[in-house]
Structures are given as C-alpha cells and as structure tokens.
Amino acid sequence: MQGIVTNIQRFSVHDGPGIRTTVFLKGCNLRCFWCHNPEDINPKPEIQFFPERCILCAACVESCVHAAHSMDNGDHIFQRERCTACGDCIDACYAKAVVLVGETMPAEAVVAEVVQDQAFYASSGGGVTLSGGEPLLQLDFSCVVLARCRELGIHTAIETAANFPWSRLASILPHVDLVMMDIKHMDSRRHRQSTGVPNERILENAASLGRQPQPLIIRTPVIPGVNDAAEDIAAIAEFVVTLPNLLYYELLPYHPMADSKYRSLDRPNRAAGLAPPSADKMAELVAAAAAAGVVVRTG
Ligand code: SF4
Ligand code: SF4
CATH class of the missing domain: 3.30.70.20 (Alpha-Beta Plaits)
Incomplete structure (x- = not known):
C-alpha cells in the first residue's frame, strides 16, 4: 500500500493534543483561495x-x-x-x-517514521495526525497507516474538510481517535465563492461526526472579507454547539506565509496582500462564538 506524502513533520504541536507527528498527504478537493499549503492541492508529485x-x-x-x-x-x-x-x-x-x-511512500515506511517519537507521544498525550491536503482522498492508504499506528498504541487523528459522501468518513473512523474538521462558512453561496464547493454535504457530515464516539474539534480559519464578521462566526458557533461530542471550537487566524510557495509552483497567490486579522478582531470573534455557549480556543 503506497501513498503520496508531501511532508512528515515531527514534533508538531498545532495538529492535535500533545507532541505529534503530522503526515501531510497530497491532494485536496477544495480550492480555498487563501490556502497556505498550495503544494498539497495537486494530487500528483x-x-x-x-x-x-x-x-x-x-x-x-x-x-x-x-x-x-x-x-x-x-x-x-x-x-x-x-x-x-x-x-x-x-x-x-x-x-x-x-x-x-510529493513522495510515493509505502505505508510501513510512514509508520516507521511515526514510531520513532513514540516516547514523546506517551509523555505528552500526543500521537499521529494525518493532514494535507485532504487525507481522505487517499483513503485506503490513510486507513492502513492509522490502523497500524493504533495497533502500536499510538493515538490517531485526522484533519479533514469532510467534503465527501459519508461512507468515506465512516470507513476511516474505526481507525481514528480524534477528528479535526474545518467549517469555513454557514452560507453555502459564500462557501462556494471562497472554496469552490458548496457546504451542504460538509455540514451534513459535521452533524453525523457529532454523533460518533470520537471527540470532534471544529476549526474555522478566519479569513478577512470571507468570515471575519461576528455574525459569520456566531452562525458557525450556533451550529457546532449542537454537536454532542464537540471537544471545542477553534478559530485560526489567517497568516500570509505562502507567497514563495505559490511562486515556486508557478501559481497565482489569490490571497496576496491579505492582512491577518488583528488581535482585537480575534477577541471580538472569540466573544461572538462564546456567546453561543461553545468552548472556544484560538490557534
Ligand atoms: S525538470 Fe526534468 S529532471 Fe527535473 S523532475 Fe522535471 S523532468 Fe525530471
Ligand atoms: S542551476 Fe539552479 S536549480 Fe539548477 S542545479 Fe544549479 S542551483 Fe539548482
């Protein structure tokens, strides 16, 4: 079983609890104009x-x-x-x-790299996270990596946009201890404008994920002009607070770090010049989310 891996990042502290190894898989089926991992979009090396x-x-x-x-x-x-x-x-x-x-790697080679930091996972409550891109685009590979890690006693997590038929998510969940999922906007028209896809299926999947035994973290990248109005975030928070297994809701401020990556790939950076949200703006959005009764964190 082989997959196409963009990067394996050890000692990651932003992709789930504790110290983790994050495996970035190549390929994504959204086209968010602010994407800061443009090298993960194309499924091919x-x-x-x-x-x-x-x-x-x-x-x-x-x-x-x-x-x-x-x-x-x-x-x-x-x-x-x-x-x-x-x-x-x-x-x-x-x-x-x-x-x-985009390196073609056997699942066992990925697991062998993940296992190297097992002592740090144990001491910090960490583990492995499959990210991307969209790990569910390489479903069989992701299942094999996660299942093997779990057999070895390693905590497993996925980061997904959940833009799939539910059956795809259902088949990976038995190998997953924690799900981290993005919701970018509650308005489907505005969701499509900024990501290229509507949000109905994503929200249906979020509702279904909310009823699973695995804890769920919902995250929103805060993008100026897209979803940085208090009412945008309040609408998402009012939805996620209804999910029974929600651990917390996380707001991730946009950061303009990807310019040289876009140039290296000969692709236009459609977010060029976009400034990150200010600390005051983030505080306003945290307050808007908290008012819905949800536990909220910022990245
Ligand atoms: S530039 Fe030429 S040598 Fe380099 S990867 Fe492409 S085809 Fe191969
Ligand atoms: S010409 Fe530039 S890109 Fe080509 S091998 Fe030399 S340093 Fe690398």
Missing part, C-alpha cells in the same frame, strides 16, 4: 522551483532529458509543461533550488 536559491550552476540543465531547465543570458528558465516530475534534477541541485514535492 510536482516540482517546486525557488529561483532565489538558484546559483546558476546549470547542473539541472545537464540532468533533465526533457529540457525543462535552460539558461538564457544568466536567467534560469524552468518550463514546467515539459516536466514529468521524474526527480532527476533534484539530486543534481546542490542549492536545493528544485524540490520534488
């Missing part, structure tokens, strides 16, 4: 090119049989449309200016 790191040594030009790299008057030209993501130029690039994002 792809090349990131960081021109600011390039020392113009031309080693990649020699290594690429598809002529995707070339030099033109001291400029490095990368023609992405020629690239098959074979990875041959990666080893050639001493400066790490070209990076292959």
Whole structure:
C-alpha cells in the first residue's frame, strides 16, 4: 500500500493534543483561495522551483532529458509543461533550488517514521495526525497507516474538510481517535465563492461526526472579507454547539506565509496582500462564538 506524502513533520504541536507527528498527504478537493499549503492541492508529485536559491550552476540543465531547465543570458528558465516530475534534477541541485514535492511512500515506511517519537507521544498525550491536503482522498492508504499506528498504541487523528459522501468518513473512523474538521462558512453561496464547493454535504457530515464516539474539534480559519464578521462566526458557533461530542471550537487566524510557495509552483497567490486579522478582531470573534455557549480556543 503506497501513498503520496508531501511532508512528515515531527514534533508538531498545532495538529492535535500533545507532541505529534503530522503526515501531510497530497491532494485536496477544495480550492480555498487563501490556502497556505498550495503544494498539497495537486494530487500528483510536482516540482517546486525557488529561483532565489538558484546559483546558476546549470547542473539541472545537464540532468533533465526533457529540457525543462535552460539558461538564457544568466536567467534560469524552468518550463514546467515539459516536466514529468521524474526527480532527476533534484539530486543534481546542490542549492536545493528544485524540490520534488510529493513522495510515493509505502505505508510501513510512514509508520516507521511515526514510531520513532513514540516516547514523546506517551509523555505528552500526543500521537499521529494525518493532514494535507485532504487525507481522505487517499483513503485506503490513510486507513492502513492509522490502523497500524493504533495497533502500536499510538493515538490517531485526522484533519479533514469532510467534503465527501459519508461512507468515506465512516470507513476511516474505526481507525481514528480524534477528528479535526474545518467549517469555513454557514452560507453555502459564500462557501462556494471562497472554496469552490458548496457546504451542504460538509455540514451534513459535521452533524453525523457529532454523533460518533470520537471527540470532534471544529476549526474555522478566519479569513478577512470571507468570515471575519461576528455574525459569520456566531452562525458557525450556533451550529457546532449542537454537536454532542464537540471537544471545542477553534478559530485560526489567517497568516500570509505562502507567497514563495505559490511562486515556486508557478501559481497565482489569490490571497496576496491579505492582512491577518488583528488581535482585537480575534477577541471580538472569540466573544461572538462564546456567546453561543461553545468552548472556544484560538490557534
Ligand atoms: S523532475 Fe525530471 S523532468 Fe522535471 S525538470 Fe527535473 S529532471 Fe526534468
Ligand atoms: S542545479 Fe539548482 S542551483 Fe544549479 S542551476 Fe539548477 S536549480 Fe539552479
């Protein structure tokens, strides 16, 4: 069983309780315009090119049989449309200016990396989190990794947007100890405007997840102009407070950290110039959520 993994982040403290290893899987079926992990959207391996790191040594030009790299008057030209993501130029690039994002890995190799920090999970109440991207797009792989981790006594969590038929979620839940799910907006039209998909199925799945034995954390990335009005957050809080197994509701302020990632992938950053919400704005939104009677935290 193999999956396409973008990154395995050890000693993570933002993706569930305790010290965790977060496994980022490639591929997502939402198109949130503010996405800060654009390298996780495309389900296939792809090349990131960081021109600011390039020392113009031309080693990649020699290594690429598809002529995707070339030099033109001291400029490095990368023609992405020629690239098959074979990875041959990666080893050639001493400066790490070209990076292959998306490694095909056996489930056992992922588990072997997760297991290395088992002592830290035990002492901190941590474990493993599958994230992305959307881990449920690689459902069989995710199930195998989580099941194996659980057999080894490791706490398991998933981060999902839950934009699937319920059957997909139902099949992964037996391997999961904690579910973290995003709700971005209660208004389906506005949800579609900013994420590319409507929210009806997501909300139905949230209601079903709310009746499962696993604890549930609902999270909202706070995006200026999308959902940063008190009434936007209050509407979500009034919904999530009805979920019986809700652990807490978390507000995550937008952070503009992804610009160089977008450039490295030759994709426009549709959130360029968007400022993060202020501390006062976050306090206002926390108060709006708390007024609905929900336990609320900020990331
Ligand atoms: S990944 Fe392969 S095809 Fe793509 S640029 Fe590098 S060597 Fe060429
Ligand atoms: S091998 Fe790396 S540093 Fe050298 S030209 Fe290619 S991208 Fe630039």
